[in-house]
Amino acid sequence: MxxxxxxxxxxxxxxxxxxxxxxxxxxxxxxxxxxxxxxxxxxxxxxxxxxxxxxxxxxxxxxxxxxxxxxxxxxxxxxxxxxxxxxxxxxxxxxxxxxxxxxxxxxxxxxxxxxxxxxxxxxxxxxxxxxxxxxxxxxxxxxxxxxxxxxxxxxxxxxxxxxxxxxxxxxxxxxxxxxxxxxxxxxxxxxxxxxxxxxxxxxxxxxxxxxxxxxxxxxxxxxxxxxxxxxxxxxxxxxxxxxxxxxxxxxxxxxxxxxxxxxxPPAESAIASMRRTATALGVSWPAEMPVGRLLAGLDANTPAGLVLMSEATSLLRxxxxxxxxxxxxxxxxxxxxxxxxxxxxxxxxxxxxxxxxxxxxxxxxxxxxxxxxxxxxxxxxxxxxxxxxxxxxxGKVDRACVDLTEATVLAPRIGTEFSALVLREANGSRPAEIFVADPPILGRCEGRPPEGEHVSVRLAVADVATRTIAFEYNGHAGH
Incomplete structure (x- = not known):
């Protein structure tokens, strides 16, 4: 990617x-x-x-x-x-x-x-x-x-x-x-x-x-x-x-x-969830390999690498x-x-x-x-x-500065389609998380796009006052 x-x-x-x-x-x-x-x-x-x-x-x-x-x-x-x-x-x-x-x-x-x-x-x-x-x-x-x-x-x-x-x-x-x-x-x-x-x-x-x-x-x-x-x-x-x-x-x-x-230490449930994600993405993870070794060997420029690193943030809490x-x-x-x-x-x-x-x-x-x-x-x-x-x-100040910039930069582009990588699929009421490379945005997306896939999304919300943005799933990229 x-x-x-x-x-x-x-x-x-x-x-x-x-x-x-x-x-x-x-x-x-x-x-x-x-x-x-x-x-x-x-x-x-x-x-x-x-x-x-x-x-x-x-x-x-x-x-x-x-x-x-x-x-x-x-x-x-x-x-x-x-x-x-x-x-x-x-x-x-x-x-x-x-x-x-x-x-x-x-x-x-x-x-x-x-x-x-x-x-x-x-x-x-x-x-x-x-x-x-x-x-x-x-x-x-x-x-x-x-x-x-x-x-x-x-x-x-x-x-x-x-x-x-x-x-x-x-x-x-x-x-x-x-x-x-x-x-x-x-x-x-x-x-x-x-x-x-x-x-x-x-x-x-x-x-x-x-x-x-x-x-x-x-x-x-x-x-x-x-x-x-x-x-x-x-x-x-x-x-x-x-x-x-x-x-x-x-x-x-x-x-x-x-x-x-x-x-x-990371919760065993979080590591088990990562193992299931790795299996779904086709990433080999030997049972004896520590999670740190797995992550060190991933290429962050690939969809699988980005998805697994994104999920690994749950280990560091x-x-x-x-x-x-x-x-x-x-x-x-x-x-x-x-x-x-x-x-x-x-x-x-x-x-x-x-x-x-x-x-x-x-x-x-x-x-x-x-x-x-x-x-x-x-x-x-x-x-x-x-x-x-x-x-x-x-942490809140850092996030607020990025959120405000995202909303300000994207405000004129509501309705625009973007290519995105799905980092985490939707789970219950929690929307999916996506990465848009141009401009670089980490955001939420409604519509249950598939994890690890390149998809097309539409910018639905870019509210400067509340510093929020949201995307909607359109389909697989190029479709």
């Missing part, structure tokens, strides 16, 4: 979504002043690692750079250095800035601009790991064997300097031409090995087409978000660091201080934040993130996510053999609750 698109754009006002969800982007002046005057509480005591040639990999327009990496091949495997912005050193506990960020929870991303967790003078300025400047960081050092399995890991406070900033397309192009920056030459091999290790431990990864709202002149249009192998390799660096952080917390579980990102202090005798399932196949903690995005500042402090203290700061002990539970709340809001 080719996913080519014509350019279809329209003016879209996202202001109503900001108002609906109470997203106030203006920071209190006192908090901005505190951010502007922030200083490193650990200046003069850090390990100087400005000798390491760190680089960053982020979207092209990003300025809140909170991760920098350097990975090298060694005679026995790999050494990964991963520098994370050390916000715990520059935000005063109990101050106005701390209170405001703890109320916001995370950065909200809208097509016309972000609603930041921290004032941009900090998140895009003095705390951002921009190239050519020294920055305080929490420096992770992870030694791995030749299969990229971690053998030792720790985190300490350091002074670092990034040398270059890249985006994913640049890294992918350099990998394709053999011109990767020396700090990234080992990244492709590392990434492939870590992906394989994840599959061995039951990881589940989906590669569904992701809708993205992008500016087109004065208007907005829908595109399929590009996903390169470089995205996947870089993701593995963050996932590995989060798994190491979880292991540090669990190894010191006597302290009962820690916060994990968890997800329960119930993600949450688990306080170690809330568990007396935890089971493995209570501690594990099933999509990753291991215990995992958020520690790599403190500029954009509240919990990372707290969990990083826990890991720094445990690795140094010191007491976890009291502000972390007192605030960790509240930070977890704030993230639970704001995660839900962030």
């Amino acid at each position: 080719e996913l080519h698109q014509r350019i279809v754009s329209a003016p879209v006002d996202f202001g109503a979504i900001r108002s609906e969800f109470g997203l106030a982007s203006d920071y209190p002046a006192e908090a901005v002043s505190e951010a502007r005057d922030a200083v490193d509480a650990f200046a003069g005591t850090r390990v100087d690692r400005t000798d390491i040639e760190f680089v960053t990999i982020d979207p092209p327009s990003a300025m809140d750079l909170d991760q920098a990496l350097h990975i090298a091949r060694t005679p026995t495997g790999f050494t990964l250095h991963y520098a994370i912005t050390d916000l715990g050193a520059v935000i005063v506990p109990g101050g106005v800035l701390a209170r405001e960020s703890e109320a916001r929870g995370q950065t909200f991303y809208l097509p016309d601009g972000n609603v930041p967790l921290h004032p941009t003078v900090l998140s895009e300025g003095t705390a951002s790991l921009l190239p050519g400047v020294d920055r305080p960081a929490a420096l992770w050092t992870i030694e791995l064997d030749d299969k990229a399995v971690p053998q030792s890991f720790s985190v300490t406070r350091a002074l670092v300097r990034s040398r270059e900033r890249f985006d994913y397309a640049q890294v992918q192009a350099a990998a394709d031409t053999g011109t990767l920056h020396p700090s990234l030459v080992a990244l492709p091999e590392f990434g492939r090995l870590r992906i394989e290790a994840g599959l061995d431990q039951g990881a589940i990864s989906l590669r569904l087409p992701a809708q993205d709202v992008v500016r087109h002149g004065d208007n907005w249009r829908l595109e399929l978000e590009p996903r390169t192998a470089a995205d996947d390799w870089n993701e593995q660096v963050s996932l590995l660091t989060g798994m190491c952080a979880a292991r540090i917390m669990l190894a010191h579980n006597g302290t009962r201080i820690g916060l994990l990102r968890t997800m329960p 119930g993600a949450g934040y688990t306080m170690l202090g809330d568990l007396d005798q935890p089971t493995e399932d209570q501690l594990t993130h099933s999509a990753i196949g291991a215990p995992y903690a958020h520690v790599t995005a403190p500029l954009r996510r509240l919990a990372d500042r707290f969990t990083t402090e826990v890991c720094l203290a445990l690795c140094a053999g010191t007491e976890v700061p009291q502000w972390v002990v007192d605030g960790l539970g509240t930070a977890a609750e704030t993230l639970r709340r704001t995660d839900s809001v962030a």
Whole structure:
């Protein structure tokens, strides 16, 4: 299935979504002043690692750079250095800035601009790991064997300097031409090995087409978000660091201080349903093959691949934040993130996510053999609750922005016929789900079209006020 698109754009006002969800982007002046005057509480005591040639990999327009990496091949495997912005050193506990960020929870991303967790003078300025400047960081050092399995890991406070900033397309192009920056030459091999290790431990990864709202002149249009192998390799660096952080917390579980990102295992009924779908689509799925292995081997550009990946979203439900202090005798399932196949903690995005500042402090203290700061002990539970709340809001905001753009772009085309792939058949009162490639739309369709088939559908509803669209089944494509 080719996913080519014509350019279809329209003016879209996202202001109503900001108002609906109470997203106030203006920071209190006192908090901005505190951010502007922030200083490193650990200046003069850090390990100087400005000798390491760190680089960053982020979207092209990003300025809140909170991760920098350097990975090298060694005679026995790999050494990964991963520098994370050390916000715990520059935000005063109990101050106005701390209170405001703890109320916001995370950065909200809208097509016309972000609603930041921290004032941009900090998140895009003095705390951002921009190239050519020294920055305080929490420096992770992870030694791995030749299969990229971690053998030792720790985190300490350091002074670092990034040398270059890249985006994913640049890294992918350099990998394709053999011109990767020396700090990234080992990244492709590392990434492939870590992906394989994840599959061995039951990881589940989906590669569904992701809708993205992008500016087109004065208007907005829908595109399929590009996903390169470089995205996947870089993701593995963050996932590995989060798994190491979880292991540090669990190894010191006597302290009962820690916060994990968890997800329960998929329901057996959901896997059984996927097996029935695979059989109906003619996809071979050996009984001993884990679902993650099946999905990894599917081609997302085929109808069968898209249908099965769409259904697999039902496997990845119930993600949450688990306080170690809330568990007396935890089971493995209570501690594990099933999509990753291991215990995992958020520690790599403190500029954009509240919990990372707290969990990083826990890991720094445990690795140094010191007491976890009291502000972390007192605030960790509240930070977890704030993230639970704001995660839900962030998901709704993302969906609302896409829905509004879909409805606006399609409003002039009511009655138009489109070619679509049926991702899920109708079930009871639930309509079928379809994917239209041009423009890229994931929508509902009335009329019971057959799952996994290319069909013709007619746009019946495109209501900007309610941000809803709906299609009606016309018949098989070409009929």
